[in-house]
Amino acid sequence: MPTDPNNEQPRQLRLLMVCLGNICRSPSAQGVFEKKVAEHAASQQAGISYDIDSAGTAAFHIGKAPDRRSVSAASNRGIDISHQQARQVEEDDFYNFDYIFAMDKQNFEALKVLQPSSAKATLALLLDYAEVAHEDSSVPDPYYSGEQGFELVLDLLDSACESILLKIATHPSEC
Ligand code: 4NP
Numbered sequence: 280m281p282t283d284p285n286n287e288q289p290r291q292l293r294l295l296m297v298c299l300g301n302i303c304r305s306p307s308a309q310g311v312f313e314k315k316v317a318e319h320a321a322s323q324q325a326g327i328s329y330d331i332d333s334a335g336t337a338a339f340h341i342g343k344a345p346d347r348r349s350v351s352a353a354s355n356r357g358i359d360i361s362h363q364q365a366r367q368v369e370e371d372d373f374y375n376f377d378y379i380f381a382m383d384k385q386n387f388e389a390l391k392v393l394q395p396s397s398a399k400a401t402l403a404l405l406l407d408y409a410e411v412a413h414e415d416s417s418v419p420d421p422y423y424s425g426e427q428g429f430e431l432v433l434d435l436l437d438s439a440c441e442s443i444l445l446k447i448a449t450h451p452s453e454c
Contacts, residue, residue: 290326290327290328290451291327291328291329291330292327292328292329292330292377292378292454293329293330293331293332293375293376293377293378294312294329294330294331294332294376294378294379294380295331295332295333295334295368295372295376295378295379295400296308296309296312296331296332296333296334296382296405297333297334297368297379297380297381297382297386297390298333298335298336298381298382298383298418298420299335299336299337299382299386299420300335300337300339300422301333301334301335301337301340301365301366301367302335302340302343302344302345302346302365303345303346303349303420303421303422303429303432304382304383304418304420304421304432304436305333305334305382306333306349306360306363306365307345307352307353307358307360307432307436308333308380308405308418308436308439308440309331309332309333309360309363310353310358310359310360310363311353311433311436311437311440312329312331312436312440312444313329313331314357314358315440315441315444316329316331319444319448325447325448325451326451327447327448327451327454332376333363334365334366334367334368334369335367335368336368336386336389336390336393337367338367340365341365341366341367342364342365342366343365344361344362344364345360345361345363345365346422348421348429349421349429351429352426352429352430352432352433353433356433368390368393370393370395372400373393373394373395373399373400373402374395374397374398374399374400375399375400376399377399377400377401377454378400378401378402378403378408379402379403380404380405380408381402381403381404381405382405382417382418383404383415383416383417383418383419383420384404384415384416384417385417387403387404390402404416405418405436405439405443406418406435408439408443409438409439409440409442409443409446411435411438411442413435418432418435418436418439419431419432
């Protein structure tokens, strides 16, 4: 059990999902991960609770709800992301979160530039960390794509979030 041996309190892991606009991929990643946590008894057995948030590296859509195509595709899979509101990544995120997961290489590079040297958060490409194979280790930007692009995003996120939860449940002391 990943409890603190001194006080036996359950641990909380704080995860931040990051894409460019924070209206398509990262809100979807937050929704997918939250649903998996709710479904997975294994993660509860590991004594870990989760706080999941999302943000964008760009400022274009601050304050907006997720893209209606992401809301609709997620809703078809029983995931409600409609209440989320876009925000931009800030320096404090590197101290407030345990993991910051970038949706693609471009945003990973942007985050590396923002990352303070004393950051607490582990910065990783979501698909690399989850060892989910896809071109360039990136969740493709669906913004200019058709419906298929939004389905692919959810397929990749489903697989990656499942894999991350399993990793945490089986190796909690490494997280
Ligand atoms: P996201 O998708 O990074 O997955 O939220 C995008 C949303 C908006 C834009 C680009 C990507 N945009 O250019 O406005």
